[in-house]
Amino acid sequence: MFYIIFVIFAACIAQMQILPLAGVRFDLLLIVTCYYGFLYGINTGLVVGLVSGLAQDVFSGGVLGVAPAGLVLCGVLVGYTRKILLLRYWMLRVAIVFIFTILNLAVYSFLIGLFSQGDYLGLFKKHWFIISTGNSIIAGVLFWLVDRFE
């Protein structure tokens, strides 16, 4: 448990220090949520999603509770996916990260649009592809490294 919390914290710190590429920031906390959802199932995906989301919101300028909503949903769905698909294949996991990045971003953009003025859904439409692709590439590299050294 403490190991998971340490990983979430490290991912949050890394996310804050990485410079954005092409003006957008990639989502390491989502990758962590998906990884633990793949590994341990729905419950762990839920809790890791909640803690990751809270960590992201604490160090963000946004409303507290918006990031957990998207990450918890992704954690649950990743846990269900683990039940119905054989996730031994690395490419399948990367594809799932791609899809859930889009879902998380859509939920996040919709919810913060409710609490603030500003065209966040417009930003989502403009950047969803590059963020999802970048996230998948980073997830692919990380999953490969973890699989190799486990």
Add this chain to the structure above:
Amino acid sequence: MFKKPKFVFVSIVILIVVFLSLPLPLSQKVKIKIADFFSPVLKFSQSVSARLISFKEIFKSADENKILRKKCAYLAGRLAEFEEMKEENRRLKKLLYFKENQQGDAIVCRVIARDAGSWYKTLIIDKGADDGIGVGFPVVSDGAAVGRITDCDESTSRVLLISDINSSVGGLTQDTRAAGLVEGDGEGGCFFNLVSKKIDIALGSSVVTSGFGTVFPKGILIGAVTEVTEGEQGLFKKAKIELSADLDRIEEVMVLKKYDNQKASTNVK
């Protein structure tokens, strides 16, 4: 891990609804307190990150050095011209009995973390209320506008960047004095909105703060105009601004203490 997934799911959903329902000032206060608690870790990680970036920069520095030498020589010439104009300006103001704004002190701060979210553009800096910083103070870097303080604890503060969608600052073009509202685009730049159709905006013209409002003093550089279009419903002009401050790579900023005709506040009790 947990034996009853539905119970866990319902509990977490209730928790999220509770967080979303918290009054905004309370949740912002809690967040800045937690950020303040973790500020030593953030400072350490920022210094590691800065060393990695500077190591990479060594390889680019030779060519950049040549370019910068030429630029320095050119700027030295322009500086001499501006000194002359400044002196003339001073004499003319004296003649007109023009009272200049008294600028207060400035506090130099280090950026220790950037926003962890996807769309928000904020920074966390390593100074807070103990150093005299308060909510609403303007933040600049190398003479260019960066943002304003939105939350403040004893030793850390959060800066809302001018490129954030929620940011708006009064601005005007330096040449034609066209006034408008500089609003963040959420991607690292700004829009210059609500500009009168009767006034020209030239590409490349500098946009500075207008001083209309309670945040920025007048005359602080924001950026340069890169594109001019018609605004919504064709009533005003709209321009795209490339910011002078490199908000993605900023490492040190200066917080301007409020000057006489502005109110300062802090949300730290």
